[in-house]
Each structure stands twice: as structure tokens, then as C-alpha cells.
Amino acid sequence: MTRAQRLFVATLGTLLAVALPASARAAGSQPFMPLGILGGQYRYWSFSDGNDLRNPLIYWAPPWFHVQLEYWDFARTNSNDHTRAELGLDLRDYRKSVYTLQWQHQLRQERWTVATEQILSKHVVGRASFSAITTGDTAIEASNGGSPAWVNEVGADYYWGSYNFASATVVRDPRQGGLWATPLRVRLASERNDWVQATFVPTQKRTAGWALDAKLRWVRVGVERNSRYDYTRLDNTIFTIGFETSLDRPR
Numbered sequence: 096m097t098r099a100q101r102l103f104v105a106t107l108g109t110l111l112a113v114a115l116p117a118s119a120r121a122a123g124s125q126p127f128m129p130l131g132i133l134g135g136q137y138r139y140w141s142f143s144d145g146n147d148l149r150n151p152l153i154y155w156a157p158p159w160f161h162v163q164l165e166y167w168d169f170a171r172t173n174s175n176d177h178t179r180a181e182l183g184l185d186l187r188d189y190r191k192s193v194y195t196l197q198w199q200h201q202l203r204q205e206r207w208t209v210a211t212e213q214i215l216s217k218h219v220v221g222r223a224s225f226s227a228i229t230t231g232d233t234a235i236e237a238s239n240g241g242s243p244a245w246v247n248e249v250g251a252d253y254y255w256g257s258y259n260f261a262s263a264t265v266v267r268d269p270r271q272g273g274l275w276a277t278p279l280r281v282r283l284a285s286e287r288n289d290w291v292q293a294t295f296v297p298t299q300k301r302t303a304g305w306a307l308d309a310k311l312r313w314v315r316v317g318v319e320r321n322s323r324y325d326y327t328r329l330d331n332t333i334f335t336i337g338f339e340t341s342l343d344r345p346r
Contacts, residue, residue, distance in 0.1 A: 129157060129158045129343055130157060130342035130343055130344065131155060131156045131157030131158060131161075131341075131342055131343070132154075132155070132156045132339060132340070132341055132342070133154075133155050133156075133339070133340055133342055134153070134154050134155075134315070134337060134338060134339035134340070135151070135152065135153040135154070135337050135338055136150075136151070136152050136153075136315065136335055136336070136337030136338075137149075137150070137151050137335070137336055137337060138150040138151075138152070138333055138334070138335045139333070139334045139335075140331050140332075140333050141331060141332045141333075141334075142324070142329050142330075142331045143329050143330040143331065144329055145170075145171060146169055146170060146171040146172065147169070147170040147171070148167055148168065148169050148170065149168040149169075149170070150165060150166070150167055150168070151165065151166055152164065152165030152166075152179075153165075154181075156185075158185070158187070159184070159185055159186060159187070160182070160183060160184050160185055161181075161182075161183045161185060162181065162182050162183075163179075163180070163181040164178070164179070164180055164181075165178070165179045166178050166179070167179065167202075175202060177201075177202040178200075179199065179200060179201055180199070180200045181197065181198070181199040181200075182197070182198050182199075183195055183196065183197035183198070183208075184196045184197070190214050191214055192211065192212060192213045192214050193211065193212040194210075194211050195208070195209070195210040195211065195212075195224075196208070196209055197210070201228075203230055203231070203232045203235055204228055204229065204230040204232075204235060204239075205228070205229050205230070206226055206227070206228050206229075207226065207227045207228075207229070207243075208224055208225070208226040208227075209224065209225050209226075210222070210223065210224035210225070211223055211224075215251075218253055218254050218255060219251060219252070219253055219254075220251065220252040220254065221250075221251050222248070222249065222250045222251065222252065222264070223248065223249045223250075224247070224248045225245065225246075225247050225248075226245065226246040226247075227243035227244070227245055228242070228243060228244040228245075228246065228270075229242050229243045230242050238270060238271060239269065239270045240269035240270060240272075240273065241269070244269050244270060245269065246266070246267070246268045246269070246270075247266070247267050248264055248265065248266045248267075249264070249265055250262060250263055250264030250265060250278075251263060256284070256286075257284070257286055257288075258282070258284035258285075258286075258288050258290060259282060259283055259284050260280075260281075260282050261280070261281045261282075262278075262279070262280045262281075263277065263278075263279050263280075264277065264278045264279075264280075265277055266278065268326070270325065270326055271325065271326030271327060272326065273326075274298055274299055274300060274326050275298065275299040276296055276297070276298045276299070277296065277297055277298070278294060278295075278296045279294065279295045279296070279297075280292065280293070280294045280295075281293050288310070289310055289311050289312065290309065290310050291307075291308070291309045292306075292307070292308045292309070293305075293306070293307055294306040294307075294308075294319075300323070302322035302323045303322055304319070304320060304321040304322060305319070305320050306318065306319035306320070307319075308335070310339060313338045313339060313340045314336075314337075314338060315335065315336070315337045315338060315339050316335060316336050316337075317333075317334075317335035318332065318333070318334055318335070319332070319333040319335070320332050320333075321333070
């Protein structure tokens with residue numbers, strides 16, 4: 096077991112011991128069965144080198160954990176086709192702040208994440224996450240800048256109304272020589288949580304990405320544009336269509 100994996104397991108045990116009882120009490124006090132969110136999407140990635148990607152995925156997010164399964168199917172070559180699996184534990188304290196431990200399997204890589212969302216005031220939520228990407232592939236390790244490669248994020252959200260928010264995040268990613276990025280996001284939502292969302296992502300190397308997403312009842316659609324995707328020389332455009340619905344029911 097690598098150092099990053101040992102750190103992940105130790106942190107997982109600590110959070111389970113501290114936060115799980117509080118999460119159970121909170122769930123038991125709710126007037127509905129908290130079964131969470133179920134969603135699925137089909138994402139089509141159009142790359143500037145012609146090797147397009149078909150990406151179906153499905154996810155389920157009850158209050159205290161989330162799971163996601165997706166498949167990456169490249170159009171021009173199948174050598175990099177692979178399944179991605181993600182499992183996360185999301186625990187809440189008495190203030191409803193969230194503590195997340197997450198594992199994601201990628202192509203010849205594992206990504207281990209420790210994250211938190213802290214309620215700082217009535218309108219402000221602070222966020223931080225630390226991800227260790229581990230691999231046994233020497234080529235990927237060289238491209239990532241080591242193993243583990245640490246991807247760190249810090250940011251904050253400002254909420255008004257029930258679901259409206261604006262957010263800013265600073266990301267440091269060491270892959271492909273390293274890059275600083277600053278995703279900026281605004282979401283405008285109705286009381287039943289239908290919404291439109293705009294994202295702009297300026298980066299250190301004078302490139303930028305953007306995205307427009309929307310949800311109406313259970314339908315989700317979106318379009319995203321990335322310059323130098325994953326810090327390579329590739330640009331891409333991603334088209335998304337899918338569904339998302341709440342499974343919560345009255346007790």
C-alpha cells in the first residue's frame with residue numbers, strides 16, 4: 096500500500112468514528128426517506144485530433160455516500176477504452192458541513208480524494224480538496240510529475256435564495272508540466288431547483304474553458320469547451336444530455 100493510500104485509509108477511519116453518528120442522527124430526524132439523487136448522462140467529446148469519445152455514465156447520491164460508473168469509448172482507437180468507477184463517502188456534522196472521502200479508478204491510475212465543504216455563514220460555503228493520483232505506469236508517472244501526483248483545490252460559494260449561487264475555485268494540477276486554473280461559476284435556479292449555469296475557466300497559460308448547463312424538471316443538457324484539454328495540445332467540445340431526479344419520498 097502506497098503512502099497516499101495509507102493516508103486515505105487512516106483519514107477514512109477517523110472521519111467514520113467522528114462524523115457517522117452525527118450523520119445518522121440527522122437522517123433519522125428528516126420527515127422523508129432520504130434516498131438521494133439518481134442521474135445518468137450521455138456525453139459526446141469532440142477532440143481536435145479527431146479521436147472523439149462517447150461517454151455514458153450513471154450516478155446515485157444518497158445523503159452520506161455517492162457512486163458513479165462511466166465508460167470511455169474512443170472513436171478512432173480502442174487502446175484507451177476503459178471503465179471509470181467512483182465511490183465516495185459524504186459525512187455531515189451538526190452544522191451540515193460535509194466531509195468527503197473518494198476513490199476513483201481511471202485508466203492505469205487511481206485517484207484518492209479528501210475534501211470538505213464548510214458552512215461559514217448563512218450565505219457562504221468554503222471548499223477544499225486534496226487528491227493523490229497514483230499509478231504503476233512509468234509513462235503516466237512521468238507525465239503526471241510523479242506518483243502520487245497531488246491535485247489541490249480551494250474555493251468558496253456564495254448562496255442567495257434557495258439554490259442560486261456564485262462560486263470561485265483555485266486549482267493547482269501538476270500533470271503535463273503543471274497548471275493553475277480558476278473556475279468561475281454562476282447558477283440561477285427556481286424554488287423547485289430547475290436551473291441554468293454558466294462556467295468560465297481562465298488558466299495560467301493564457302487558455303480558457305467555458306460551459307453552459309441547464310436542468311428542467313428531470314432533463315439535463317450542456318455544452319462545454321476546453322482549450323488544451325488535460326494540459327495537452329488538444330482542444331475539445333463536449334455535448335451532454337441526460338436526466339436527474341430526486342428519489343426522496345415522504346415517510
